[in-house]
Amino acid sequence: MEKLTTRLRKLINGKELVIQPGIFDGYSARLVEQAGYPSGFISGAGIAEAQLGQPDIGLMGFELNLNAVRMIAASVSIPLLVDADTGYGNAINVYHYTRAIEQAGLAGVMFEDQTWPKRCGHMAGKSVIAADEMAEKIRAAVEARRDPDFVIKSRTDALAPLGINEVVKRLNLYAEAGADLVFADALLSEEDIATVARNVPKPLCVNMGFGIRKRATTPLISPQRLAELGVRVVIYPRLLTACAIKGMQNGLAALKDATAQRE
Numbered sequence: 001m002e003k004l005t006t007r008l009r010k011l012i013n014g015k016e017l018v019i020q021p022g023i024f025d026g027y028s029a030r031l032v033e034q035a036g037y038p039s040g041f042i043s044g045a046g047i048a049e050a051q052l053g054q055p056d057i058g059l060m061g062f063e064l065n066l067n068a069v070r071m072i073a074a075s076v077s078i079p080l081l082v083d084a085d086t087g088y089g090n091a092i093n094v095y096h097y098t099r100a101i102e103q104a105g106l107a108g109v110m111f112e113d114q115t116w117p118k119r120c121g122h123m124a125g126k127s128v129i130a131a132d133e134m135a136e137k138i139r140a141a142v143e144a145r146r147d148p149d150f151v152i153k154s155r156t157d158a159l160a161p162l163g164i165n166e167v168v169k170r171l172n173l174y175a176e177a178g179a180d181l182v183f184a185d186a187l188l189s190e191e192d193i194a195t196v197a198r199n200v201p202k203p204l205c206v207n208m209g210f211g212i213r214k215r216a217t218t219p220l221i222s223p224q225r226l227a228e229l230g231v232r233v234v235i236y237p238r239l240l241t242a243c244a245i246k247g248m249q250n251g252l253a254a255l256k257d258a259t260a261q262r263e
Contacts, residue, residue: 005149008039008079008107012151012181012203017227022237024050025068026075031240033076039107040076042069043237044083045120050241056120062088062097070104079107081151083237085118087111090133091140098144098152108151110183111137113158113170126157131170135177142178153205154179159186160217168199175202181233183207186217190229193221197230205233 011018020039023029024046032040045056047068052060069082082101087094094111101109112118113134115127128134134154141152154174158166171182183205184196197204208220226234 003149004079004107005147008151009149011039012233017223018233019223020235021239022046022235023072024241026072028240029072029076033078039079041235041237042072042080042082044085045237046241057117066100069106073105081108081110081153082106084109084111086114086116087137091136094137095140095144098141102145102150108153110153110155112155126160128158128161131173135173138174138177138179151180152178153181153183155183155185157185164192164195168196171200181205188217194229203232206231208234208236209238
């Protein structure tokens with residue numbers, strides 16, 4: 001039977017756009033699998049919000065993330081890639097987290113270059129660490145993995161503080177350090193996306209921030225158009241959390257109305 005890591009690697013290196021809905025618990029993971037998606041993305045924001053009831057502002061740590069994603073991975077048979085924020089420390093922490101997450105059954109991991117405490121990619125006030133420091137984290141993750149097909153994804157949040165040229169520079173550096181998939185978050189336009197896609201050597205991922213339009217910086221773009229722009233992977237980290245929240249709100253409102261009618 002083909003390994004989950006191999007399946008994910010083939011997907012991101014294939015010709016078709018890979019659509020990864022955001023997962024935050026066992027229910028959402030199983031629904032993504034049942035809907036026929038070949039892989040999924042475990043959202044760090046989704047876990048923080050579901051587990052802590054707090055926004056994605058760097059409150060989640062190594063153990064909370066690891067315990068949550070271990071249970072999620074055990075609930076499905078599709079490959080999952082997990083958001084590991086900044087790696088919860090330096091390159092040494094990244095090394096040990098990569099070992100732990102691979103052993104937990106995940107097919108890939110994403111690390112970002114924000115300073116800690118990080119912020120949701122579509123929030124204002126972000127800052128990034130030195131590019132060389134992030135490259136060292138990527139090298140540590142590559143060294144740590146036992147399975148060469150385990151996917152290392154690198155994310156940069158450099159656009160807002162440093163501009164598009166720095167985004168391209170950093171993603172090239174991270175690719176050189178060994179990243180298999182690169183991700184530029186919070187790009188401002190189709191032109192930004194096309195520019196990055198043309199100038200990076202590895203498959204590009206972008207984020208469609210469904211459910212946070214008041215904060216989102218990247219416009220919502222159709223999957224077909226993203227593929228035309230050169231994108232290989234698109235994540236929808238807020239789609240299912242937004243749907244779940246609205247469904248629960250509707251259910252509670254219906255219960256309240258029914259209770260009021262009895263009185």
